[in-house]
Amino acid sequence: MSDLILVLSKEEIEAAVANLAKKISADYRDRELVLVGVLKGAFVFLADLFRQLTIEVKVDFVRLASYGINHSSSGEVHLTKELEIDIKNKDVLIVEDIIDTGLSLTFLVDYLNSFKPRTVRICTMIDKRERRETDIRIDYAAHAVDKGFLVGYGLDHAEIYRNLPAVYDLKL
Numbered sequence: 001m002s003d004l005i006l007v008l009s010k011e012e013i014e015a016a017v018a019n020l021a022k023k024i025s026a027d028y029r030d031r032e033l034v035l036v037g038v039l040k041g042a043f044v045f046l047a048d049l050f051r052q053l054t055i056e057v058k059v060d061f062v063r064l065a066s067y068g069i070n071h072s073s074s075g076e077v078h079l080t081k082e083l084e085i086d087i088k089n090k091d092v093l094i095v096e097d098i099i100d101t102g103l104s105l106t107f108l109v110d111y112l113n114s115f116k117p118r119t120v121r122i123c124t125m126i127d128k129r130e131r132r133e134t135d136i137r138i139d140y141a142a143h144a145v146d147k148g149f150l151v152g153y154g155l156d157h158a159e160i161y162r163n164l165p166a167v168y169d170l171k172l
Contacts, residue, residue, distance in 0.1 A: 004151070004161075004168035008143055013125075013153060013166065016142035017045070020123065021052030024093065024140060028055055032090045036112065038104075039063040039081060041097035044154035044162070045125040045142075049095060060085045062111075064104050077107040087117045093140075097154045098126040102134035109136075126150060126167070143167075 008016075024033075037046040039061050050059060063081035092112055099105055105122060112120050123140035130147040149172070151157050152164030161170065 003171040005171060006166060007145060007148065007150060007169050008167040010165040017048045018052055020140050020142055021049055024123065025054040028091060034058045034060060034085065034087050034090050034092050035095050036083065036092055037061045037095045038108065041154045041156065042095050045097055046095045058085060062108065064108060066104050077104050079111060083115065087112065087115045089116065089118050092117045092120045094120065094122045096122065096124045098128055098150060099124045099136065099138060100128050101131050102136040105136050106134045125153065
């Protein structure tokens with residue numbers, strides 16, 4: 001049986017998302033913003049963030065694969081769902097659930113830059129620095145954590161725990 005240790009409560013998440021939405025809305029006022037959510041994990045965070053924004057925004061999704069059912073990244077990133085809307089000369093904000101090694105994000109930034117957007121920035125629910133392998137700049141982070149195998153609020157382990165309203169450290 002696995003143990004779940006609370007890392008971020010539902011209330012802490014709600015406050016952080018509202019704060020991020022306020023900052024993003026101010027930073028992108030009078031600009032053409034496209035949120036690019038990374039499936040599957042970011043959909044919960046993106047939905048909450050999207051509803052809190054006070055600016056016009058478009059949304060699209062990509063899907064990357066590097067973990068499978070493993071506990072750690074394979075180091076090899078594959079794009080399994082491509083961008084569908086035009087981002088040329090637009091401001092793009094990648095919305096991610098968690099940034100761990102940074103390998104997937106580095107791959108995604110390069111992919112998105114190939115479409116010649118005006119800017120590409122990164123927003124994450126959780127900046128987890130424990131295993132960072134790249135020097136990726138994170139522009140907006142709701143929370144920073146040092147370590148742990150995190151689940152809940154979109155984060156999963158073998159496709160379970162995503163539906164939990166808070167974030168937990170899963171002790172296997």
